[in-house]
Amino acid sequence: MTRQRLLPVLLFAGVIILALIPLGLDPRGYEMRILCITLLFASLGQAWNIVGGLANQISLGHAAYFGIGAYTSTILLKLFSLSPWLGGVIGMILAVAFALLLSLPTARLKGHYYALATLAAGEAIRVIANSWADVTGGPVGISVPYLPDGSLWMMQFSTVLPNYYLFLAALVVICLVFWKIKSGALGYRLRAIKENEQAAEVIGVDTYRSKLIAACVSAAITAFLGTLYAQFQFFFDPDTVFGVATISVKMALIAILGGVGRLSGPLVGAAFIIPMEEMANSYFGSSAAGLSQFAYGAILVLVILLNPHGLTALFAQLRDRFTGKGGSHDRSVA
Amino acid sequence: MTAPLLEVRGVTRRFGGLIAVNDVTFDVHAGEIVGLIGPNGAGKTTLFNLLTGVYPPSSGDIRLEGEASGGLKPHKIARRGMTKTFQNVALFMESSVLDNVVTGGLLNNALPEARDKARQILDRVGLSAIADVRAGDLSFPERARVEVARALCTEPKLLLLDEVMAALTPAEMEEVIDLVRSLRDDGTTFIVVEHHMKAVMKLCERLLVLNFGELIADGTPTEISRNDRVIEAYLGANFAKKQASQPVETA
Incomplete structure (x- = not known):
């Protein structure tokens, strides 16, 4: 039980530390950008965790929501100078609409079939974004109009420091949403679906509705993160924001590698994967571009072989080995 | 007599060429403990799955408290008050x-x-x-x-128990029998699938017998234990013939 009292304290301390880190760094520097991207991907992993972790619906199409969010707010900003906060909300609505549409053919699918169907849907949206050049700008990409006098309302700043705090705030909010869902009635229902869908139905769980709610919440969050990303990067193209490897698989990978279904999973996963990827790029990037991806892949395989339950489980085992406790009981916690 | 809690009328379920449940009709009244027995593969679990909506019936009518429930999704039937335990x-x-x-x-x-x-x-x-x-x-x-x-x-108003006494010791079986009885006294109705005949005879006031998907008998345990078709289904036609020439002994 001490663990349960300890957890909020640890999380609070973690947020304070994350809030203090930038004070020692160059606000325009490379490290700040990596930290921002790490926070963003921790949030994305957590959004994916609602569907992939709690209900075990392995989506490989979440880039669709991310790209819808990024393009919607950016196009509205370009055309009508609409604040990205409002554009982001409209992006969330569109993403939810797409999630509802996608649920019609996919909600009854399980396992590999669900993964493949969502993968295909995500790719379809990428192809549409590439070909619908009148609206999206097509493969050449789209630039967020730069406003010299940046403001919070227009989500534009002269350094990335405010972006960092925005990403941190988003991560805290999304973690709270995840925790609320996981520990609430919906969390029970999703866990029941994950562990035995037929039994869940027979004892009264509306499995279709529960999965749909989870998918919509996850889609809306992912879309808003797309808006935050657009306002941070200022330029993107369909292959980046709708990409399978760049977004969809990476979201899943971060949650799975960190510890799927756990609150701490995507946090650990992002803190591991994003800096590692950046380091691999900077070490091998100039000499042999392919090598960075190879090193990245090799490390992933190694971690998964070491512990299929993810890094958080690996840490728990190591801790238990040092403190001499039995390991398996911690599996259900956080 | 009040209207039945569960009405099953001509319910059939086919899987390809196999008829797993064939034109089954029976009622269950509130407060009953009904046993559903039959040899392996007789269609007992399939019937439970039809009642709880795991599969829709191919034809026939199922009514719970007078309202049609056949073909509804399991969670809707659970909300109406009928659910089951799983055999395995x-x-x-x-x-x-x-x-x-x-x-x-x-x-x-x-x-x-x-x-x-x-x-x-x-x-x-x-x-x-x-x-x-x-x-x-x-x-x-x-x-x-x-x-x-x-x-x-x-x-649940009506709870279907699918072999919950399998692998229990006699003492544990007694506990379950007492538990089901006390739950019934508090207002839950039961249909029970069980292979252990002694337990079934002791617990249930009425038995339904399925054989090759057909309901071949519906009566009190004493009636059922004397029913020729039931004896034939369980023990084979030869045994039934021999039995017929001797005075009947109940289990």
Whole structure:
């Protein structure tokens, strides 16, 4: 039980530390950008965790929501100078609409079939974004109009420091949403679906509705993160924001590698994967571009072989080995 | 007599060329404990699956409290008050015993009330001591009990028990029989599939006998034990012929 009292304290301390880190760094520097991207991907992993972790619906199409969010707010900003906060909300609505549409053919699918169907849907949206050049700008990409006098309302700043705090705030909010869902009635229902869908139905769980709610919440969050990303990067193209490897698989990978279904999973996963990827790029990037991806892949395989339950489980085992406790009981916690 | 709680009329289920349940008709009244027996493969579990909506019937009518329930999704039928336990046990194996039962309680309650209700039920079925154990770590008889507790937490009017006494010791069987009786006295109606004849004869006031998907008998345990078609189905035609020439002995 001490663990349960300890957890909020640890999380609070973690947020304070994350809030203090930038004070020692160059606000325009490379490290700040990596930290921002790490926070963003921790949030994305957590959004994916609602569907992939709690209900075990392995989506490989979440880039669709991310790209819808990024393009919607950016196009509205370009055309009508609409604040990205409002554009982001409209992006969330569109993403939810797409999630509802996608649920019609996919909600009854399980396992590999669900993964493949969502993968295909995500790719379809990428192809549409590439070909619908009148609206999206097509493969050449789209630039967020730069406003010299940046403001919070227009989500534009002269350094990335405010972006960092925005990403941190988003991560805290999304973690709270995840925790609320996981520990609430919906969390029970999703866990029941994950562990035995037929039994869940027979004892009264509306499995279709529960999965749909989870998918919509996850889609809306992912879309808003797309808006935050657009306002941070200022330029993107369909292959980046709708990409399978760049977004969809990476979201899943971060949650799975960190510890799927756990609150701490995507946090650990992002803190591991994003800096590692950046380091691999900077070490091998100039000499042999392919090598960075190879090193990245090799490390992933190694971690998964070491512990299929993810890094958080690996840490728990190591801790238990040092403190001499039995390991398996911690599996259900956080 | 009041209207039946469950009315089954001409229910048939085909799987390809196989007729698993064939034109079955019966009623169950509130407060009954009805046994459903028959040789392996007779269609008992399929019938339970049709009643709870796991599969829709190919034809025929199922009514719960007078309203058609055949072909509805299982969660809708559970909401109407009918659910079942699973023959081969289908618990949420990674979750604790308590969480398994709480999930059933969420059908009619918000989470805090569902938790209270689950604890009461665990108390009643004698599982409080293992409330925090992972369901996957339990023995088979314990799992079957958790199945019962989880189903009870949905507050069913009609509960279908599929071989919950399999692998129990005689003493444990007595406990389950007492539990089902006391639950019945509190207003739950039961249909029970069980292979252990002594337990069935003791627990049930009425038996339905299925053989090759057909309902071949419906009566009190004494009537059933003298029924020629039942004896033939269970013990073979030759035995039945021999039996017919001798005075009948009941089980």
